[in-house]
Amino acid sequence: MENGNLNSYPDLVIYKNDNSCQVIELERTRKAPDRFIKKLDNLQEYYKQGICVHWITPNLTLSKWIQKQINNYAWEELNTYEIWKE
Numbered sequence: 621m622e623n624g625n626l627n628s629y630p631d632l633v634i635y636k637n638d639n640s641c642q643v644i645e646l647e648r649t650r651k652a653p654d655r656f657i658k659k660l661d662n663l664q665e666y667y668k669q670g671i672c673v674h675w676i677t678p679n680l681t682l683s684k685w686i687q688k689q690i691n692n693y694a695w696e697e698l699n700t701y702e703i704w705k706e
Contacts, residue, residue, distance in 0.1 A: 630663065630673070643673045650682060656689050675703045
């Protein structure tokens, strides 16, 4: 742990045999925008490395909210994300 805070790490990181990496974020509830921005800040290193972050949500409303928050906070690296819903 770099900073001793487990909450700043993604929910799941998968390392594949070809040395590539997949990051999975599971979002069940809507957070306050400032808490969500903090989460994006913590994922920034993955985005800078060109690693796609996969967001998994339980419904369409939450997936749209996440996409809106990402677009509001967009920095150049944020073009590598994907949102999955049921």
